[in-house]
Structures are given as C-alpha cells and as structure tokens.
Amino acid sequence: xxxxxxxxxxxxxxxxxxxxxxxxxxxxxxxxxxxxxxxxxxxxxxxxxxxxxxxxxxxxxxxxxxxxxxxxxxxxxxxxxxxxxxxxxxxxxxxxxxxxxxxxxxxxxxxxxxxxxxxxxxxxxxxxxxxxxxxxxxxxxxxxxxxxxxxxxxxxxxxxxxxxxxxxxxxxxxxxxxxxxxxxxxxxxxxxxxxxxxxxxxxxxxxxxxxxxxxxxxxxxxxxxxxxxxxxxxxxxxxxxxxxxxxxxxxxxxxxxxxxxxxxxxxxxxxxxxxxxxxxxxxxxxxxxxxxxxxxxxxxxxxxxxxxxxxxxxxxxxxxxxxxxxxxxxxxxxxxxxxxxxxxxxxxxxxxxxxxxxxxxxxxxxxxxxxxxxxxxxxxxxxxxxxxxxxxxxxxxxxxxxxxxxxxxxxxxxxxxxxxxxxxxxxxxxxxxxxxxxxxxxxxxxxxxxxxxxxxxxxxxxxxxxxxxxxxxxxxxxxxxxxxxxxxxxxxxxxxxxxxxxxxxxxxxxxxxxxxxxxxxxxxxxxxxxxxxxxxxxxxxxxxxxxxxxxxxxxxxxxxxxxxxxxxxxxxxxxxxxxxxxxxxxxxxxxxxxxxxxxxxxxxxxxxxxxxxxxxxxxxxxxxxxxxxxxxxxxxxxxxxxxxxxxxxxxxxxxxxxxxxxxxxxxxxxxxxxxxxxxxxx
Amino acid sequence: xxxxxxxxxxxxxxxxxxxxxxxxxxxxxxxxxxxxxxxxxxxxxxxxxxxxxxxxxxxxxxxxxxxxxxxxxxxxxxx
Numbered sequence: 158x159x160x161x162x163x164x165x166x167x168x169x170x171x172x173x174x175x176x177x178x179x180x181x182x183x184x185x186x187x188x189x190x191x192x193x194x195x196x197x198x199x200x201x202x203x204x205x206x207x208x209x210x211x212x213x214x215x216x217x218x219x220x221x222x223x224x225x226x227x228x229x230x231x232x233x234x235x236x237x238x239x240x241x242x243x244x245x246x247x248x249x250x251x252x253x254x255x256x257x258x259x260x261x262x263x264x265x266x267x268x269x270x271x272x273x274x275x276x277x278x279x280x281x282x283x284x285x286x287x288x289x290x291x292x293x294x295x296x297x298x299x300x301x302x303x304x305x306x307x308x309x310x311x312x313x314x315x316x317x318x319x320x321x322x323x324x325x326x327x328x329x330x331x332x333x334x335x336x337x338x339x340x341x342x343x344x345x346x347x348x349x350x351x352x353x354x355x356x357x358x359x360x361x362x363x364x365x366x367x368x369x370x371x372x373x374x375x376x377x378x379x380x381x382x383x384x385x386x387x388x389x390x391x392x393x394x395x396x397x398x399x400x401x402x403x404x405x406x407x408x409x410x411x412x413x414x415x416x417x418x419x420x421x422x423x424x425x426x427x428x429x430x431x432x433x434x435x436x437x438x439x440x441x442x443x444x445x446x447x448x449x450x451x452x453x454x455x456x457x458x459x460x461x462x463x464x465x466x467x468x469x470x471x472x473x474x475x476x477x478x479x480x481x482x483x484x485x486x487x488x489x490x491x492x493x494x495x496x497x498x499x500x501x502x503x504x505x506x507x508x509x510x511x512x513x514x515x516x517x518x519x520x521x522x523x524x525x526x527x528x529x530x531x532x533x534x535x536x537x538x539x540x541x542x543x544x545x546x547x548x549x550x551x552x553x554x555x556x557x558x559x560x561x562x563x564x565x566x567x568x569x570x571x572x573x574x575x576x577x578x579x580x581x582x583x584x585x586x587x588x589x590x591x592x593x594x595x596x597x598x599x600x601x602x603x604x605x606x607x608x609x610x611x612x613x614x615x616x617x618x619x620x621x622x623x624x625x626x627x628x629x630x631x632x633x634x635x636x637x638x639x640x641x642x643x644x645x646x647x648x649x650x651x652x653x654x655x656x657x658x659x660x661x662x663x664x665x666x667x668x669x670x671x672x673x674x675x676x677x678x679x680x681x682x683x684x685x686x687x688x689x690x691x692x693x694x695x696x697x698x699x700x701x702x703x704x705x706x707x708x709x710x711x712x713x714x715x716x717x718x719x720x721x722x723x724x725x726x727x728x729x730x731x732x733x734x735x736x737x738x739x740x741x742x743x744x745x746x747x748x749x750x751x752x753x754x755x756x757x758x759x760x761x762x763x764x765x766x767x768x769x770x771x772x773x774x775x776x777x778x779x780x781x782x783x784x785x786x787x788x789x790x791x792x793x794x795x796x797x798x799x800x801x802x803x804x805x806x807x808x809x810x811x812x813x814x815x816x817x818x819x820x821x822x823x824x825x826x827x828x829x830x831x832x833x834x835x836x837x838x839x
Numbered sequence: 840x841x842x843x844x845x846x847x848x849x850x851x852x853x854x855x856x857x858x859x860x861x862x863x864x865x866x867x868x869x870x871x872x873x874x875x876x877x878x879x880x881x882x883x884x885x886x887x888x889x890x891x892x893x894x895x896x897x898x899x900x901x902x903x904x905x906x907x908x909x910x911x912x913x914x915x916x917x918x
Contacts, residue, residue: 481894481895481897481898484894486844486897514910517898608851610851610900610902610904610907611899611900611901611902611907611908611909612899612900613895613898613899613900614885614895614898614899615881615884615885615895615896615899615900615901616899616901618901618902618903618904618907620851620904630903630904630905632904639884670904672904673905676850676852676853677850677852677857677905677906679850679857679872679873679906680850680852680853680855680857717883718876718880718883720873720876720877720880721873721876722848722857722873722876722877722903722905722906723903725905735903735904735905736903736904738884739880739883739884744883744884744886745883745884745885745886
C-alpha cells in the first residue's frame, strides 16, 4: 500500500484538499517550503537545537513558536527533521550515526518542510494507520517505536514544554499558559490535555497540590509510554515494564524548581526588583522597611537571608524535632509514641490524638521557656543559653544572626528583647494624640490577664488585660504589610466616623488594638435571625449612615474580607469594622490597580456604590450613591489629612489610590441629604 | 478528646460555635457557617493551597481577637 510518505508533494496537497485543509495549508506552508526546512536542518538554524541536550525538544519548541502551529504538528515535524539531521529517529540511540535501513523514512533529503506539514496534517485529519512512522527501524530491544497517537503526542508536548520551563527555573503556571497564545489558530482556547498533564506531572514530582498522590501517567498504556520515551531519546531495556518506563520519563525531566522568585532576583539581578518587590521581600524576612533607603533595605534583606541560611545549617539537636500538628496527625501511632517517649511525654493510656497534641504542647512549652528564661533577670540567662536556643530566639524575634558570633548574638538579642519605649512608636505614628491610654498601658502597664487565641504560622493573636483595666487585642505576624494595612485602615475608618479600634504600634510586626466590647456580627441576634448567612446583612443595618460608611471604607481600601466575623455590633447598635490585614491589595496575587474602576469587594455594605449582578462577583460599574457632593468633598479633606500617616509607613501609593477611588465614587454622588458621620480621628 | 480533622470557629466572647472547617479522610475540605469565609481569608492571605492552609490552622489556629479557629472537641470519641 502506498503510504503518505510515498506521496509526492502535489499528491499530498491533493490529499489535504480532500480532507478540507488545503486553504489553510497553502497559506501556512508555502513560505516555509522555500527555505525554512533547509535553514533549520542545514543552515544557521541548526545550531539552535542540534547541539542541545534534548535536540528534539529544543526543535519542537522552535517550531511551536510559529503561527498556526499546534503541539501535535510541531512534534511530528520535529521528529522528521531530527531524523534528517541525525540519520535516525529520536528514540534510536544505539543507531546513532548509522543510517536506518530496510525502512522508509519520512522527511528525507528530498522532502520539503511543507510536505512534512501536510503529511502531519493529513495524518491528524484522517487519524488512520496510513502511516507516517509505520516503518521505523527496529530498536535494540526488538520493540519498534510505534505510531504516535494523539495522547502520546500530547504527553510529548507536555514533557517538552516542561523541559523548557524547568530549564528556565519556571514551573508551569496555569494562569500564564492555560490558553493557546496569541496568533495561534486556537488562540484563546484552553489547552486542557497538555496542560492538565503538565500540572499532574508537576504536582506529582513536587509532592504538592491535588495531583501529588496520583501518578501522572496512570492512564497511559505501555506502548504509549514506550513511544514517548523513545521519542525523547530515553534508553529502554528489552521488555521493560510499564511502571519502569513511566518512572524513566519522569526522571528524564529536570528537577522541579520554584518559580523565579524574588530571592533569586536578589542574588542575580537586584536591579530587577522594584520597590514593592523589596517591601515584599522585607516582609517575608520580617524586616521593617520603614525609614530605610533602597540600598539599606537591600543590605538588610541580604543579611537576613544569610542569617536564615546560617540558622538552617545548625547541627541537628539531640532530640528529634517535633513536626507540625498536621504531620503528627498522619504519623503512624508507633512512631508517635516513640516521639513522645523521646521527649519524655507520658504515652501510656493516652489515645493518639491527645498524644499528638501533648507533643505539640511540649514543643511550644520549650519555646516559651526559652523566651521566659531570656527575659528573666535582665537577660542574664542569655549568657548561659545553648546556641540552638539563641538561634531560636533570634528567629522568633527577627534578629539577623548572620555573621554574628555568640557574644554579638547575645548582645543583639538583649537589644531586641529589652522593653520597648515610647520612642519606638514614633517610627509608626505621626502623633500619639488620641492613643495616650493605649500607649500608657502598653509601655508602662502590667498585663494581668492574657488569653492566647492563636499561635502559629498564620500569626499570634492574644487578648490582654492590663492592671489599669485597658483591654486590647495584640497581634503579631511576620508580614509587615498586614500590620501597615491594619493601622492605616483603622485611621481611614475613623476618618469616616466609624468606630474602628485604634491601633498602637511600637514594633513592625506587632500591633495593639483597642478591644471592642460588643458582639461579633455573625453572633448578633439580628444576624442569627437571618440564619447563618455569612455575608448578607439586614437592610436596616446596611442603610444606616454607619452602614453606608462601612461600604465606602471597604470600597476605598479594597477590602476582600468583610465577612460577618470581621465587624462587630456594640450596645446602641454601633458598627465596628475590625481585621483589616488583607486590605489595600495586601495579599498574595493581589495588587492595587485601576483605582477608578468599580470592582468586587467582599462586603455586604459595599453594594451602595456598585452596580452588580444579583449573584456572583460580577460588577458592572459604579452606581449612583446617596452621598452628597459636599459629603465627598468633606471626606476627601479628611483623607488628605491622613497623608502624613500613610507616608510615615512608606505607603504613599495606598493613599493616592484611595483618593483616586474616592474621586470615582464622588462622580456618582447624587444624594441630597448628608450621610456624614463626625470624624473620630483626633 | 480533640478531633484534629475538625476545626471549630468559636466566638471567644460567648463561646458559641459559629461554624466549622473539616478535612475528610479523602483530604477534601468541608466547611460550615462562617468557616468557609474564614478559610478563604486564611488561604488567600497565605497564598497556600487548601491542605497547607488547613495544616496551618490545625497547628496554630487563627483568630482576629474575637473569633477563633481551633480543633474541635467532639461530644463523643470516634476512636
């Protein structure tokens, strides 16, 4: 039977026309027919791929960049050109340098690129075994490489794309690669097969994500995997089983590496880091960026990075480390009991869950004891403390331990652990006016009661009561941006007349917030009457002046978390906004942009200001609101007055964003009756 | 006995449960009441996946000072 490979170019075109692809092919193929293939296989283009570690993969990606090229076409063409150049097929390692014999090869010297493309296209269209690769030479294991079906081509495309991405230390990002690129005939459409495979491979290799426990090649047959392996030049043993081939395919990929991260840029290309990147890095390392120049901040970050690396390099402690609770949860009971015994925790008669919790308690108790010992007797104990505990303290308190000897480390810790004075607050507050009672309690008061509500990776939250009766919520997190947002959102809310708790700060990672005596909205009788709804709010609250200002606040600061556990109702029906760490675009993947554009904010109060769909997150634009033009002017005046407070924390961009947003909302102010509340900013 | 696969959302003032966050045997996260909103808040804030976020909640909890998330204390032991 005459196969496609035996057909002349004209015959192939005729065949293509018969299956309906000719018009497109004539346009696509003709420019390349003249010299494209020659350039790639004999000319300058050869060095772009033939000298690479994975020539086929490199070529595949070069071809894929051309307009109208699909992964399947590209794979087919890459195989044919590879054969032309090396004289054997990609999977045929042991025949390297020897011409194949007794078998037909497609894409030989006389075949132009156009022909190959047409061949591939016809093949894909007919999906029959006519075939292009039906006569591949037998490989050493006696198992010839078979026909590459669509699934195998998709697998090859996924592996090839991962080769490139991993080489560039960039793992697959579904947001970037989910659709075909611009200029592609399928531009804009999802690429489910290749991308799902890539995600599955990355998840499995990385041991994270939904696909971490499922082998990505589970649904592939042995012949498919064998063909893919051979196409990638992987040597297989005679009769090698399916699982082994699958593993070889995975091992053939470069080790997974993280997305190009800021830390990498810090080392290799610091000029690439903009101010926001630097702030993010500083926050990640628990460094206060306030009042530092770019150069100072860069230097501080570098020092901190070294410190972390040094801390990691510490010799292992005698006792096995205590893992996080979630790991304990999954630990076999025998191992759990051994861990308990190692740490001197009674385990007899205790069930596994309570045992796990007791083990974690032990870990926390150790940390607390280290800290207590450090604070006792004017830090005299620091001098006797083991170096491991000193490093533990350094990490907990953000002390840069890099290049510090023991004596220097102790000195640095003494400075960090020393009681903070009112002078430290001046780094964060323009004025202490209005904060006197909080400042007095925090700086000079005695804590008589402390309840720890949370203490872990997400943050440390405690309720403190001082001897003078002051109650406050103390929060610590290593994300300075969250604390900036808490502080500035509070000021903004109070400028709008809302009774947001005041925030007093004397440390970049810690804030002290007035305690609100009231009920969490979710637990309020009016909310309970609505039945467990987490975001809906009774109209009688939304439509009050306070409700309108709550909505305005959430729009101005782009609040993504005003669910009903994040605002309070006090006696007299006053509304108190709380918890503003995730505002001003201050969360992973969010950035402040398009200040003038109406957008969804997660707040039942925000509906006063936007036209939105009845359900879902769609926002059609700004709605006319009940503020008067005079209200807007007054609010603007109050917000402008906060400029110095934002500047103090280096957040001028947040302030500008907020004013721009107010401007847009103000253009839709059509009210006739003032909705203003008196400002609470002292 | 505490159940580490179920986290309770508690009003610190009244002690009432406002919802829950639980991880099933299959690893799927189930939420109830305000649990969903808080779980989304935590996950979005950390930029972690569901499992990592749940692990962090189990390990150290979360609180805004008024509402907290912590391991539940079931009425009856299940093991």
